[in-house]
Amino acid sequence: MKLSAPIRTSILGATVAGLVATGLLVMPAATAAPTSDGPSAAAAPDIPVASVQAHLGELQKIAEANGGNRAHGEPGYKASIDYIKGKLDAAGFTTSVKEFTSGGATGYNLVADWPGGDEGQTLMAGAHLDSVDSGPGINDNGSGSAAVLETALAVSREQLKPAKHLRFAWWGAEEQGLVGSRNYVNSLPDADRSKISGYLNFDMIGSPNPGYFVYDDDPAIEKVFKDYFAGLNVATEIETEGDGRSDHASFLDAGIPVGGLFTGAGRAKSAEQAQKWGGTAGESFDKCYHSSCDTTENIDETALDRNSDAIAHAVWQLSS
Ligand code: DTR
Ligand code: CA
Ligand code: ZN
Ligand code: ZN
Numbered sequence: 001m002k003l004s005a006p007i008r009t010s011i012l013g014a015t016v017a018g019l020v021a022t023g024l025l026v027m028p029a030a031t032a033a034p035t036s037d038g039p040s041a042a043a044a045p046d047i048p049v050a051s052v053q054a055h056l057g058e059l060q061k062i063a064e065a066n067g068g069n070r071a072h073g074e075p076g077y078k079a080s081i082d083y084i085k086g087k088l089d090a091a092g093f094t095t096s097v098k099e100f101t102s103g104g105a106t107g108y109n110l111v112a113d114w115p116g117g118d119e120g121q122t123l124m125a126g127a128h129l130d131s132v133d134s135g136p137g138i139n140d141n142g143s144g145s146a147a148v149l150e151t152a153l154a155v156s157r158e159q160l161k162p163a164k165h166l167r168f169a170w171w172g173a174e175e176q177g178l179v180g181s182r183n184y185v186n187s188l189p190d191a192d193r194s195k196i197s198g199y200l201n202f203d204m205i206g207s208p209n210p211g212y213f214v215y216d217d218d219p220a221i222e223k224v225f226k227d228y229f230a231g232l233n234v235a236t237e238i239e240t241e242g243d244g245r246s247d248h249a250s251f252l253d254a255g256i257p258v259g260g261l262f263t264g265a266g267r268a269k270s271a272e273q274a275q276k277w278g279g280t281a282g283e284s285f286d287k288c289y290h291s292s293c294d295t296t297e298n299i300d301e302t303a304l305d306r307n308s309d310a311i312a313h314a315v316w317q318l319s320s
Pocket of ligand 2: 046047048049305306308309
């Protein structure tokens with residue numbers, strides 16, 4: 001007797017269920033579709049530290065050609081913006097320069113969007129581009145600015161097509177009190193603010209007597225960085241100096257998950273830290289912090305290289 005298909009299916013289903021229940025038939029475990037940020041995430045390319053250092057050399061030249069600094073309100077800052085923007089425009093980014101006023105002077109934020117990805121989930125990475133008045137600000141914060149730039153250029157070289165939308169930013173007037181980044185976050189409509197899945201901040205990542213500090217504001221982002229350095233067998237510590245001390249605070253205060261890296265400023269490296277990281281105990285992580293000697297000579301190449309590669313790793317993984 002020809003059974004109708006639904007009846008055939010239900011008998012077969014019952015038989016299979018019975019066999020499974022008795023252990024006579026083992027079904028393969030259902031495998032969840034690989035999550036977008038699981039092992040399937042493509043690995044980030046190496047960021048050539050020589051390229052990052054070349055950007056630092058250009059920022060040094062800009063300071064030398066503009067009164068010795070790249071500070072808010074000074075010509076060296078706008079020249080820095082123009083340098084970074086030129087590289088991004090040539091690499092296919094959609095860039096915009098947003099003006100603001102602070103202390104009676106015009107400031108500028110540079111925002112660069114990589115076309116594509118889900119704009120409802122935008123991953124941001126940024127760094128402040130301004131220096132203090134007293135010097136060229138190569139570690140503080142040419143280092144973060146150049147590493148974020150070179151990571152963005154790597155996205156272009158690889159023609160990355162991440163699931164999330166990628167946005168990079170260079171902030172003005174951080175040294176005046178996070179003015180540029182606060183202006184950016186405050187000017188975002190709530191709907192746009194809620195689309196930012198995370199903000200990664202990089203302020204001083206090449207200190208000459210470096211520590212390896214990871215922001216601990218968001219556990220998931222923190223883990224990405226900590227696991228990366230663990231893979232290099234480089235110990236890390238939680239960044240404790242910076243609550244409110246850099247541009248991530250502007251995003252954190254708006255409820256956006258943040259993370260980032262830091263190699264230390266004016267505090268002295270302890271004996272224990274020197275034991276695990278090398279360098280000089282009892283000396284500042286950056287003895288030229290906010291000084292005229294914060295030049296291209298004020299950079300530890302290994303720290304700059306490791307942190308640049310960590311930035312690329314996090315951008316690739318958190319946007320996949
Ligand atoms: N305020 C930053 C330097 C700084 C001091 N502590 C931290 C912690 C995390 C990031 C940055 C900093 C500046 O002078 O730009
Ligand atoms: Ca590298
Ligand atoms: Zn500073
Ligand atoms: Zn800084």
